Amino acid sequence: MPTDPFRSQSFNGVDDILIVGGGLAGLFCALKLAPRPVTVLAAAPIGQGASSAWAQGGIAAAMSPGDTVDRHVADTLAAGAGIVDEAMARMMVAEGPARIEDLLRYGVPFDRDLEGKLLLSREAAHSERRIVRVRGDMAGRAIMEALIAAVRATPSIRVLEGYAVEDLLREGPSITGVVARAHGGRAKVRVAFAARAVVLCSGGVGHLYAVTTNPHEACGQGVGMAARAGAIIADPEFVQFHPTAIDLGRDPAPLATEALRGDGAQLINRDGHRFMLDLHPDGELAPRDVVARGVFAEVAAGRGAFLDCRTAIGAHFADLFPTVHASCLSAGLDPATMPIPVVPAAHYHMGGVLTDASGRTSVDGLWAAGEVASTGVHGANRLASNSLLEAVVFAARIADALSGTLPAPSARGPGWPAGESDDPVTPVDSTALGTLRQLMSAHVGVIRNKDGLISAIRALQALERRTPRLRFANILTTAKMMAAAALAREESRGGHYRSDCPEPRAAWQHRSLLTLAEAETILADAAESRAA
Template sequence: MTSTTVFSPRSWAGIDDVVIVGGGLAGLFCALKLAPRPVSVLAAAPIGQGASSAWAQAGIAAAISEGDTTEKHLQDTIAAGAGIVDGKIAGTMIAEGPDRIDDLLRYGVPFDRDLEGRLAVSREAAHRESRVVGVRGDMAGRAIMEALIAEVRKTPSIRLLEGYVVEKLMTEGRYVTGVVARPERGKSKNRLAFPTRAVVLCSGGIGHLYTVTTNPGQSSGGGTGMAAQAGAVIADPEFVQFHPTSINVGRDPAPLATEALRGDGATLINGSGHRFMADLHEDAELAPRDVVARGIFAEVQAGRGAFLDCTKAIGTAFADRFPTVYNYCREAGIDPASEPIPVVPAAHYHMGGILVDADGRTSLDGLWAAGEVTSTGAHGANRLASNSLLEAVVFAGRIAEDIQGLLPAPKCDNWASPADESDDVVTESDSPELQCLRRTMSNCAGVIRDHDGLTAAARIIADLEARNHKARFGNMLTAAKFVVAGALRRAESRGAHFRSDMPDASPQWQKRTYLTLADADGVIRDAAERVAA
């Protein structure tokens, strides 16, 4: 817990009518854009510490350099998305990117500049132009979050409630009326109800549902699960992006070797020194992420291992140009300037999530969502590198504008009252049930999938659900259920969803996936029954 005052909700008799769930980039940016309207941000961890945004290394993609255009950026985004990108949504996101970069500069983000004072840009995989704005090579996420946290802490209209795990959405019909949150261990045994007129979910992705991930433990699908249980439509859940180059040193979460290393010329080799990606794609190391992830996965599975060789392209400049990755390596006893880095694919980003429109509205009244918890359609089947932070700030800003127009006058209500006693003890380590779920998702719904593995995953999830009585784990199971159900239904391979039993894309499936909880339950039930039979 940080030294900053943590407000007890019991101490406020009447308070703002907007609650933001999540203290990452989308949540903080939305809160700042809503100022001076009073809002409260509920975060499970001390602000910034439980957010994937803080770990993002490369930066934000935006068409701001000479020779680049929003049209080129859109074309690259659509190409990476494997045929199912919502072009209108992606176009909106890309067009507003430069203005959101200006916002971040005003909030104090120290983006790199060239010798003439212009914003410096780098190139990443599947980008035809250099358009990624970063900070000291691999410190963009950390620097952006530090600047926003400082701005939030000095903004009087924003109240931070750190250490509150939101477990449930309160509803009346199709209208979301608030949230139920559990204080961290030691604060109280009671859950608290937070009535509000507007809930903005910015709770992150699902990476912690896998054994190897670059995401913090808070990214475990809670937002997707609780929204689905409240009746929200979930879109494209089968599309889970695996970052090709997490550093394979047995840490959980796995430290990340930024894509910018390959953009600057680092190569991928196996244990024999063979540059294997040159055999698999014309762009070699700069192929789309799903192609590179499968290439690395195949080498690791074959026992040859996979390594990122930065010794020639970066060499002795490594510590200065990429200090975060350098420190990760040195902590593991690796000198990346002189020896290759062992790498393995890790669950990194979920293209699926809560279906939202261009203003971040979900299918439930009173509920907005932004960031990785959503599926806007901008990423399609495979996110283009560094479009995630762009999506977070663009749609968080649009949500703030929408709420200001829809709810012009703040309304104070009684706020936060005991709901019921918590039955979900917080622990530092995963429970045996969660460990089982993580193994199942990695083994059966990971980089490479097939019908038999997905069916086995459905049975295990059904068994875990039958025995579970805890809200938090129930949200995780629900999120996992959607991934498996979407992957079973999509009878093809496309983008980040690869089925070895159906390795080709099908024109019939060149469309997005939309599932309700009843739909997902039906797929899981049918698959589990087939296994039992």
């Protein structure tokens, strides 16, 4: 059962700081704020609905003797395809080692060598071994387990599990709280919470696509809520498709970590041909968008794509990559002796709610961190394992910024009824959401073009007319922002690939910044052009 929202915990009649989301960014921010009172609202038990817990590779940090901040920044800039905010990336990379030390203090059991030093591995597009891991592919789970234990032992943190936030409260120019439903969003009665600051850590957008590695909760509601509240959304067209989701027909799709290719696994088609060598000099270690399109092309051509770990990893697979090993065995596939069938899957959103270096959004009282935010450090294509780094660095910076005095909210209590609604969330996809996921995969996916995007826009507008529910409105808003930005960007760059504009253009070497009103104008013009 959800925690009683009306239970007082010396919060003086109002929540001081409200964090939406129980993933890495949310929990880390709460811990860094201690002993300042904070409430965490999570739709699922903390950690269970978060992509952070599923992260396999680890956290990138320039901590080896031969590595430097400059080298890590250079790799980040190269992967980001020309639109990384270099100042933000440099700040993130410079603060990375200190955040790793924080995680160690919270009890994260990062791998160490025989001398007790952190064991560092390499992933695609990194020039150095700088990935801090836990048992090969268990970093996300281990980090979340340690943080959950630390959060539950911290008296200043109140955790309300089972509360799905579906709207932001706004008074004048400022966000002053949220509206949520208990029982994972299935309750009819809604509850409002006032707060001096709302920190949005609600995760990504992967579940907007038919094939994704993300949990069901990652359906873009945070971006949609913020956009509807007037926040600027940055780079929504840039979606990273992980090239090696395990093709078992599951939703979400299990992930075959990037680290497998870092350790020598090769991509082959059904004929045994190593096709990535035809597409990029780095082969399997090319940037993710290049590998994703390579795998997509092989699958689309009927040749299939497989990750061959037999020679490079072989008999050591179970010990080195237990999570992937278990996923394969559950489908009757032994990855030590059999190639793993793979397919691209929506994995990470480089776009999100625009923030500054302290995590502030363009709307007063609203802050954001983690995948829901867009800080500019990823540009058009995230460098592997920079996402967890970004989450902890910017969560800590939000905590630092919130250490000052905040404006007082309205004199409401810590939770009060906000009316009833017949639009509760169901535990499975609605028909409308299933339709949306197919649309996004078909037309706003790995490969896009103008005609497909316009078709998707018209279909999204039709869905909007038929489905007025608030939860779906948030999801649909995010999808519309992504489609509008993808249509406007008439080039190919990083995670955004247009088959009708296959090359990058100098005129588009900048970030996309959109309000919902601006996106609606793009959508309306597109619909009219199609109709004409």
